[in-house]
Amino acid sequence: MSVSVQITQSLGGFTLDAGFEGEGGVTALFGPSGCGKTSVINAIAGLSRPDAGHIRVGGHVLFDSSKGIFVPPHKRRIGYVFQEPRLFPHMSVLENIEYGRPMQSHSTPMDGGLAALGIDHLMERRPRDLSGGEAQRVAIARAIMSQPKVLLMDEPLAALDDARKSEFLPYLQALVARTSIPVFYVSHAMAEVAQLADHLVVMRDGRVVRSGPLAQILSDPAAVADIGVREAGAILNVTVARSDAGDGLSELSCGAGRLYLPKVQASDGETLRVRIRASDVMLSKDKPDGLSALNILPCSVTQLHEGHGPGVAVALRSGSVDLMARVTRRSARAMGLRAGLNCYAVIKSVSVAPTDMGGRGST
Incomplete structure (x- = not known):
């Protein structure tokens, strides 16, 4: 599924001017904190409205300033996984996941994705009884239960220590392998990006400085300054x-x-x-x-x-x-x-x- 993003937006003293193309799979937005990564996916989700440009996913136009199109967030069918799981504490795991199911929908086309997350044994637990990695897997399950056209992940491993990250990554890899949902993955950790991404978008100061296949960019000597000498x-x-x-x-x-x-x-x-x-x-x-x-x-x-x-x-x-x-x-x-x-x-x-x-x- 093709993705096209070309947006400009004034955010106080910060100007976002970002554009890139993708062909589905996992697109990682990589760069230092404050470079505009989260601002881009918030625009894709419809949580903010750019000043100009367009956002297209497949054959769907989510935003186009020249045509006056702005699809509201609840009609975009976007799954969003935040840094914190944001589960409802009074609900069981099953109830949290079911909360994401669209109204009047009784099917679960994402069963393959749910199975990949390995949470079947957690269904009766409450969020307080989950580890950080387990809670984040439940948050992803709730997001994919909504049958999204696009899945956004904003540093989903940021709150986990290295041991929990190592446990979590295989589940995320299996999810990506079993579903065809385009994923936008925000991170400043290249170890995560290198294991998950197909396409890499490198951002700095609100702008896209590199965009292309992950392996191609990481092995490009001219990209070292943008990637970082320790990451290239x-x-x-x-x-x-x-x-x-x-x-x-x-x-x-x-x-x-x-x-x-x-x-x-x-x-x-x-x-x-x-x-x-x-x-x-x-x-x-x-x-x-x-x-x-x-x-x-x-x-x-x-x-x-x-x-x-x-x-x-x-x-x-x-x-x-x-x-x-x-x-x-x-x-x-x-x-x-x-x-x-x-x-x-x-x-x-x-x-x-x-x-x-x-x-x-x-x-």
Whole structure:
């Protein structure tokens, strides 16, 4: 389902001027706090009215200033999940979920999505008896019970600690895989975005500075300044060759060859996403010998981008996979790095965190 957003809005001392296109799946709005992410999805929900522009979802026009169209929120069929679950404390889980059902509707076309959330055993509990992750899953169930055309999520994991986030993400991934609802996911945490998103919209100071396929933007050396030097890198689709390769490692297969990374919670044959940060990739002109690193991939340099600081972002191609490394300008010059140069990418197994592995790999 195609999505088109092009809006401008004056919000006190802040001006929102954002535009992007999407083709369904999960569109992540990423950027620092106060950059306008939530303002965009509030406009999509109809909670605020832009000064000019349009918002179109599929064949439905939700807003068009040139034609005087503004569909009120209750007619947009938008599901909205906030940072806090906002459950009714006097209702059971089942009653909270049923509250989202449209009037005169007795069907539940989203049963597949509900099942993915793993909350069947919670139906008789009250919100006070739920963990933070459980409560947020109930909030999502209530949102999808309304049979929305679009699902908006405003930092739904912000209130969870790292352990609860790790528990929650697989449910969210399963929900996305089982439904065809376009999702707009607001976050400033790239670990979440890398596991969930198909399309990435990077915002800064009320404007969209990058928009496109997630993997393409993350591995673009010119995007490092917008993404952040610690967040830029590559997204690899991998297949689990051996979930337990011994010594706490898994053996993964991808278009660049075999990778040995910390053990994944997945079965042999499953496809996953792995994020390899540019800062975790070392380069060598010759094949290194005697290193402790297990992952040494032959590659060629495709592009270099020098920033304002001491670093150089180096785009690499290994087999059918794009990688990126970040080295100092001094190292780049000493190695004679240039487009077309053959070299080796060195990735330490332990440098890839468990939070960088998972998500929905594509085949």
